[in-house]
Amino acid sequence: MKLPVTRRGFLQLGAGSIAGLALAGGVPSALGGLDDLLAPPPPHVPGGPEQWKTGICSLCPAACGLRVRLIGDRAVHIQGNSLHPVNQGGLCPKGIAGLQALYHPDRLRRPVRNIGTREKPEWKAISWDEAMALMTARLRDLRSSGRAHTVAVLDRRRRDLRGRLFREFLHAYGSANYLRLSSGSDALQTAVFLQQGISQLPAYDLENSRYVLSFGVDLLEGWSSPVSIMRAFGRWRDPDSGRSTKFVQAESRLSPTAAHADEWLALRPGTEATLALGIAYVLITERLFDADFIRDHTFGFEDWKDAGGNTHMGFRTLVLGEYGLNRVAETTGLAPEVILRVAREFARHRPAIAIGDVQNSRLAGDPYGAMAVHSLNALVGSIDVSGGVLVPPDVEPGVGKPAPSRPAIDSTAAAHPLSGYDLSALAASIASRQPYGLEMLILHEVDPLFTEPARDAFKRAFQAVPFIVSFSTFANESSAAADLVLPAATGLERWQHGSAPDSFAYRVEAVAAPVVKPRYDSRDPADAVLALAAALGGEVAAALPHADFQQYLRREADRIFSAETGAVFAPAVEQAWDRLLQASGWWAPTFSTADELWAQMQEKGGWWEPTYYYGEWQRVCRTPSGRFEFYSQALRDWASSHPAFASANGLAPGDDALCLPHQRKLPEASADYPLLLMPVEVLPFVGAEGAHLPYLEQIAGEHLYAHWESWLEINPQTAARLGIADGDKIWVESRRGRVPATARLYGGARPGVVHLPLGLGQSQGPDWARRGANPLALVEAVPEPVAGIARTGDTFVRIYRS
C-alpha cells in the first residue's frame, strides 16, 4: 500500500516527527522517515563476523528447528536444525522464506492507535508506553468493576507456551475467555474425542507404517509438519530399511499429494465416509479385522444392550446393513474390485494407518466421516502400536485455581456435545453480547476476518466489542478493524518456544533465544502480556512474576529438569541411544543441573522425550467404557437430553446411527450454481499465511505454473462445456458473492468440481498479499450439528468470463 501523505503530514515528517500523521484507509503498513518516501533504500551489504544461531520457525504450527547464519547482525541464511527431532535438518519453503518475513519492507513498525472511528479510522503512531498504559487502564477498570470476565483473547489453536501464557494471564486476571480459532483438524479432533475420549489430536507413526490410506489429507503439502512427513515419505521407499510402505490417497482431486502416492482413488467428493465404511464392510465380511483388539479394546462393535435392557445397533450391523460393496461403489464412483483390493491390502499390510484429517476435502466439518475413517484404525488394531495411531502425552499443567467466576462465552451456548469449535456461534454470542458482552478483545497474531469461514459473523462481532487490540507483524484485515495495533516481533527476533506438531508422538520443548534484535519498534506479545501483569499488580502479578518470556521459558525448563526424563536435542545416533536407554528404564542425561539443562537447550535447540510408552490404556482411551468406542456413548448421552440433535442430523430421535460413524447427506448442486467449490490449502500458504512473501507466491501453484494470482482449477470437459479456455479471466460466483480468478484447465480436477487456493486475496496489509481472491468470500460455512465446525466444502458456484 502506498503511503498517502497530506501536506501537513509531509511537513511534520520533514520536522522529523510522525506523531500527527493522518491517513485515510487501513493501518499504515510502513511508517518511515522522509528518506523512505523519496528514494528506495540502498542495498544492505552486511559486514562483520560470521556466526550461526539456533532458531525456531514461526511460519506454521510445526515450529521446525532452525540454524540461522548471520554476518554481523544481519541474518543471511536459514536452514534446518539437524538436531531437532521433528525436522532433523530439513526445512520447507515456508521456513526458508523466514528471511523475507524478517526483512519485509511492509512490516508494522510501531504501535498505532485509531483515533477516528472504526468506519473511518485515523491512525496515530504512539509509543509502547502509551499503548501499555492504555491497556492497563482499561484492564484495571474492568477488573475493579467486576467485569474481568469481559476480557477475551482470540488466538489460534496452539500447543506452545505462548498460548499457555495468555491463558494463565486471563485466568489470573479473572477471565475464562481464552478463545481459539479453527485449526483445520477440528473434525478429526472431535472424532477422536468421541471414540477415544482424548482431547488432543493423535499422532500418526507414518514412518513405521506399512500401509497409509489417506482420505484427502494433504500429507505432502502442508499437513502437520511438512518436513517430517516428507521425510517419512522418503523412508517408505528406502531400500535399506528392508520394507516398503504403500501410500494410497483417496481424494477427488489430483493434488500434489495424490500425484506422488502409489495409488490415487479418485472418489466423488464428500463420499470419504462411504469409502471408509465400505472398506470396513470387506474387513468384517472377510474376517480380516483384528478380532483380539476388537474384543479386548473396543465397545460398540457388536449390538449391545443398555442398563434398561434396550438393544442398540453396533458398528458391525450398521456396516453390513448399509455399506455393501455395490452401494459403496455406486456412491463413491470407484470400481468394487478396487475397493475390495484396497481393503484387503489395508488389512494385510500391518501396521496400517487410515487418516482423514482434512482441510482440502468435504471431510472438513464432518465428524461422522472422520469417525468412519478412524474406525478403520481400530478394525486393524492400529491404535497404540508402532506404525499406527499413537496418543502423545498430555503435559499441560493446570492454569491454577480458582476458576474464573463466569464461564467462557463460547461454552454457554450448549448447542453441541463438544464446545469450542462453533465459531459462528461464538461470533454470534459476541455480536449479540449474550450471555454477556465483551469489553476488550485481544487478537494474538490472528486474522479471523480473513482466515475464518465465519468472517462475516466475526465482522459483526468486532462491532460489538468496544476495544480491540491486535498483536500482529503485518497489517491485516482484523488489525484494520482494531483500535490499537501493536507490532509483533517475528520468531527470529524474540525468545521462541516450539512444541511438537500435531501428529508427532513425542513431547518436544524447543527453545531459542532471539537471533537478531527486533526491527523497528516491534516487541514480543508475550513480553507485553507479562508487562501488563506486572502493571496490574496484585494477584495477576503474583501469578506471573516473570519479567519477560525468557524467564517464563526458564520456568518451564526447570520443570523439565524436575521431571528427570528425556534428553536435550542431539544427533540422530545419540537420540537413538537415549531412546534405547529410556525404553529400558535408564536415564543418562547430559546435564546435571537446571542451569546446564537450560544452557544446552539453547545451544542445541531444545529438549524432548524420545520414548513412546505403549500399553498405557488409561491414557489412550478415556471414554466411559475405557475402550475405543465405535458407538459413542458421549453422543448417546447428548442425544438423549437434546432431542433436536437427531433432527439436526437428519435422523429420527433414538436412531443409533447418531452415535455411529456414517455418511452424511450431501447437498446437491442446483441449476443456478452447478459447480461444487472446494477450496484447497497449498503448502506455501498453509494457515492462510504466506502470500506476502515473494518466495512463496512464486511457487504457490507449481503444478500448474500458476502464481501471483488466484487460479481456479477446472476440469477441461467442464470448461469446454462452459466455453472457458485456459487463462481466461473469470468470475466465480456463489450465493454470497463473487470473486475474480484465472481459469486453469486441469485434468486432475473432477468434472463439476472447481478449486480455488486459500491464502490469497487480502484487502489489507502488504502489497504482495493483496493479489488474488479469498475463496472464503464465497463459502457458505454451515456449522455441522455435532461440534459446530464450519463445513467449507458444501458451496456451489457458477463461473463465467469477466
Add this chain to the structure above:
Amino acid sequence: MTAVEQGPDAMTVTANARFGLPGRGARQRALLLAVLFTASAAAAQERAGYFIPGNPKAGMSVFFAKGCAKCHSVLGEGGRSAPDLARAPGDHMSADDLLATMWNHAPTMWERMSATKVASPRFSETEMQDLFAFLYSVRSLDVPGDAERGHRLILEKRCLTCHAVGRQGGRTGPDLERWTQYRNPVSWIQTMWNHGPAMRATMAQRGIEWPVFEGSDVADLIAYVRKLAPGDRKKVYLRPANPEAGRAVFKTKGCISCHSVGGGTGGRRAPDLGSSTLPRTLGQFAASMWNHGPTMWGTMEQAQVRQRQFTNAEMADLIAYLFSERYFELRGNAQRGASLFQEKRCSLCHQAQGPGPDLSAWAHASPATLATGLWNHGPAMLERMHQQNIDWPFFRHGEIADLLEFLRRNKPPKRTGGAP
C-alpha cells in the same frame, strides 16, 4: 574426557557413570580410565578390574557410521535384513563371545557386502573397542514386556492373592499400581528383594509357591500392571550405575562371603557370579537374585547373618559391577588351546614357515583388538584360505580364550625367512 564427551551408559565408563559427581573427580576418573585403556594391548587383556574399555555411546555412532545398521538393528533401531544384535544370540556374550560370533559370521557378511557392492569397513582399535562396549551394553538392556503375557503371569504366579492392581486383587501387600512409575525392572526387583523375607513368610502361610521369574517375566508383569495404570504419573528411571560403587556394595552387603566373581576373591559356597550362564539382561540378572532369595535367606539365617536391604542405586550399582565383570572371559586353558590351534588349522599359516603373521604379537590383545584385525585383514585372509582350500574356522564358546591362553604361553618360533 569429560562426562559429557564420554557419555553415560548403564555399565561401562565407571569413571563418569554417575552424574552429579564433582567435575574434578569425574575428570580424574576419566584420566584413570584413559590410562588403563591405552596402557597397552597386553594390559587390556588382563583383567583391569571391572573396567570395560570403550564408550558405548560412541560405539553406537560407529555402528551406524560403518554401515552395520544397514543390515542389523539393535532393539529395533537399524536395518531388518540381518539379526537384531541386541537380541540374537539370546544368551549372555562376553567380549570373547562377541569376537567369536563376529568371526564365525564374517565370511557371510563379507559375501553379502560384496554382492551388494558395499565396501567392507575398516576399523581403528578405538572404534572397535567402542563398538564392543556398545553391543555389550545394549544386549544387557531389558525391552518393554508383553502385557498380555504379563496378565497370564500375574495370575499364574498368584501375585493378586496378596497384591491389588487397581481394583482387583488382595490387600495384604501394597497396590502394585503405585509402582508403575518405576520404569526399570531392577527397581522392581530391589523393592521386592527388600520385602522378600516378609513375603516369603506370608506365602508360606498361604501355601503359595515362591514365584520364579525367567526370561522376560518381570518385564511382562510390569507391562501388564502399567497397562492398567493411569499413565500420567511421573516416570522414574534409574540413572547410570557405577560399577566401582557396585564393587563396594558387593563387599559391604556381604555378598562376597558366599560368592566370588570370575574366579576372584570371595566365597565358594555359592555360584561364581561371573559365570556366562547367568542371564543376559540387567533386569533378568536382578530377577535371578530374587529367584534364589529363599535359598540365600535360609543360608543367611543359618549363619546368623542379617539379610541386607538395598537402595535403588545400590542394587543398580551391584548389578552393573557384576555385569562389568562378565565382559571379560575367564582365563582359558592352554592345553585345549594347543589342540585348537591344530584343529582349526591355524598352524598351516601361522607357523614358523607359514605365510601368516606371527600371532604371538596378538597374544595379549583384547577381543576388540583382535576383531579389528579380523575386519581389516579378514577378507584377504579368507581369499587366501579359499585358494588353499582351507575352511574358515568356527569357534564355540570358550575356544577363543583357550586359543589366546595357548598363544600367550607358547610363542611360535620366529620365522627366519624363506618361502612359505
